[in-house]
Amino acid sequence: MQYYLIFAIALAIISIAFALQNDMSVTVAFGIWSFDSSLAMMLVIAAGIGATISVLLSWPSVIKNQWVSTRLRRQVSKLEEDKAALKQRNTQLEEELAKLTPEPIPEPPPRYLGLKSMLLGNGSDKPNASE
Numbered sequence: 001m002q003y004y005l006i007f008a009i010a011l012a013i014i015s016i017a018f019a020l021q022n023d024m025s026v027t028v029a030f031g032i033w034s035f036d037s038s039l040a041m042m043l044v045i046a047a048g049i050g051a052t053i054s055v056l057l058s059w060p061s062v063i064k065n066q067w068v069s070t071r072l073r074r075q076v077s078k079l080e081e082d083k084a085a086l087k088q089r090n091t092q093l094e095e096e097l098a099k100l101t102p103e104p105i106p107e108p109p110p111r112y113l114g115l116k117s118m119l120l121g122n123g124s125d126k127p128n129a130s131e
Contacts, residue, residue, distance in 0.1 A: 015044075 019040035026039050037045075 015040075018043075 019038075022039040022043075024039055025036050026042055027034060027036050028042055
């Protein structure tokens with residue numbers, strides 16, 4: 001915003017300097033229409049007409065861009081609503097899956113071999129003599 005203000009002030013200073021240096025009278029003729037005015041005034045009028053034409057020519061694209069951005073905003077909000085609904089549905093399905101999944105069967109604790117079974121060699125987990 002500050003750059004715009006600085007640019008506008010600089011442009012105003014340049015325009016005033018131009019108008020003060022070019023105060024001669026010119027005659028403008030267009031068909032049957034003609035009038036006398038200062039050169040600076042004619043250039044300001046010509047610039048104004050040019051700016052008006054450029055604004056009028058750019059309106060269709062500006063309006064189209066606004067329509068597109070409005071449509072895209074609506075589409076984004078619809079997609080966000082769909083995402084929230086799918087997230088909620090995913091949570092519900094995970095809860096149902098947790099209810100339907102059976103509890104895992106715990107592994108039996110390791111069998112304790114007593115001293116007697118180790119000495120007599122009755123255990124199935126007896127160590128090898130080579131170890």
